[in-house]
Amino acid sequence: MRNLFIVLLLVVTALFTSSALAQRKAPDVSFKTADGKVYDLSKLKGKVVIVNFWATWCGPCRKEIPDFIEFYKGYKEKGLEILGVSLDREGWEKVTPFLKQTPINYPIVLGNGEIAGKFSKFNAIPTTFIIDKSGNIVDEHTGVMTKSQLEAKVKPLLAANS
Amino acid sequence: MRRSRPAFLIIVLAALFALDPALAFQAGEPPTSAGKVKAVGKLSVDKVPAGSTFKAAVVLDIAEGWHVNSNTPTYDYLIATTLEFPQQEGVAIGGLRYPPGRNVKFGFASDSLSVYEKSTTIYFTVKIAGKTATGRTTLRAKLEVQACNNQVCIAPATIDVLIPMEIVPATRKPKQINNNVFAPYVNE
Numbered sequence: 001m002r003n004l005f006i007v008l009l010l011v012v013t014a015l016f017t018s019s020a021l022a023q024r025k026a027p028d029v030s031f032k033t034a035d036g037k038v039y040d041l042s043k044l045k046g047k048v049v050i051v052n053f054w055a056t057w058c059g060p061c062r063k064e065i066p067d068f069i070e071f072y073k074g075y076k077e078k079g080l081e082i083l084g085v086s087l088d089r090e091g092w093e094k095v096t097p098f099l100k101q102t103p104i105n106y107p108i109v110l111g112n113g114e115i116a117g118k119f120s121k122f123n124a125i126p127t128t129f130i131i132d133k134s135g136n137i138v139d140e141h142t143g144v145m146t147k148s149q150l151e152a153k154v155k156p157l158l159a160a161n162s
Numbered sequence: 163m164r165r166s167r168p169a170f171l172i173i174v175l176a177a178l179f180a181l182d183p184a185l186a187f188q189a190g191e192p193p194t195s196a197g198k199v200k201a202v203g204k205l206s207v208d209k210v211p212a213g214s215t216f217k218a219a220v221v222l223d224i225a226e227g228w229h230v231n232s233n234t235p236t237y238d239y240l241i242a243t244t245l246e247f248p249q250q251e252g253v254a255i256g257g258l259r260y261p262p263g264r265n266v267k268f269g270f271a272s273d274s275l276s277v278y279e280k281s282t283t284i285y286f287t288v289k290i291a292g293k294t295a296t297g298r299t300t301l302r303a304k305l306e307v308q309a310c311n312n313q314v315c316i317a318p319a320t321i322d323v324l325i326p327m328e329i330v331p332a333t334r335k336p337k338q339i340n341n342n343v344f345a346p347y348v349n350e
Binding site: 059060087098 | 193240241268269270271308310313314315316317318
């Protein structure tokens with residue numbers, strides 16, 4: 001009976017922790033573009049930030065990039081920032097030629113498994129995190145995202161006060 | 163029945179890890195394509211006479227719903243499946259033959275992609291030097307794979323394939339084994 005009570009207590013605690021994590025603070029990480037510009041997530045508060053993990057070898061990631069480009073065009077001036085975090089092991093050696101072929105209008109930075117792990121447990125790409133103006137991760141999506149999906153999730157956040 | 167205290171704690175911790183993904187992730191490395199591909203080495207003989215040449219293979223078992231790129235992927239940016247062999251004294255690898263990919267259409271690409279799905283086999287031959295010492299040894303290979311399904315991709319992985327073999331005196335005649343695996347290699 002006592003053991004059963006402890007199990008129930010721990011399960012309730014775990015559930016509470018999980019729900020707290022569903023709206024957790026974005027990790028305090030900083031990224032650098034190929035030309036040295038630094039993006040510090042903690043300094044982007046007040047903006048809605050999309051962090052999109054991708055790689056040049058990932059077909060689904062390539063598929064969604066045009067939608068991200070279009071979405072950024074329409075919402076950059078309205079308080080949106082997008083960071084495309086490449087998980088290519090070879091880093092800029094692979095990413096730079098890709099960017100020459102496929103110009104992207106939002107900042108592209110490098111990441112790795114350690115940085116990805118600070119966001120959440122995700123095991124596949126593309127994975128996209130949406131961070132509200134207060135710096136909370138409010139959405140996580142693994143798989144291709146379309147412009148209309150991005151709009152549905154991000155527009156209310158842009159309209160909200162921080 | 164009364165469970166011991168350590169067993170009880172393990173069950174509770176396992177339940178916690180299952181419920182909390184962040185905790186589970188911190189406990190281990192991010193998953194790679196190795197989680198979607200099993201690779202098993204096969205030999206065409208039960209024992210290997212020193213100085214002999216025999217057939218060998220690596221059989222890939224790819225998880226249902228997933229694929230890896232073939233050795234000749236459709237696009238340059240895709241990571242090809244490759245099998246490499248670290249230098250091993252007295253071992254010479256030849257006749258490496260990858261299976262042809264199957265052209266499959268996925269929602270994320272405009273063209274069909276050349277991929278391996280389900281089960282597929284990479285063949286090669288192994289020549290063992292005449293002066294090789296008899297006894298048990300291991301043939302080593304490294305398989306590079308990168309898995310995707312119709313929606314997502316997983317980080318590439320290099321899988322170590324260890325194939326145990328027993329070297330016997332050159333005079334000993336080996337028995338042919340794994341005939342079902344090597345039949346296609348024989349016929350071509």
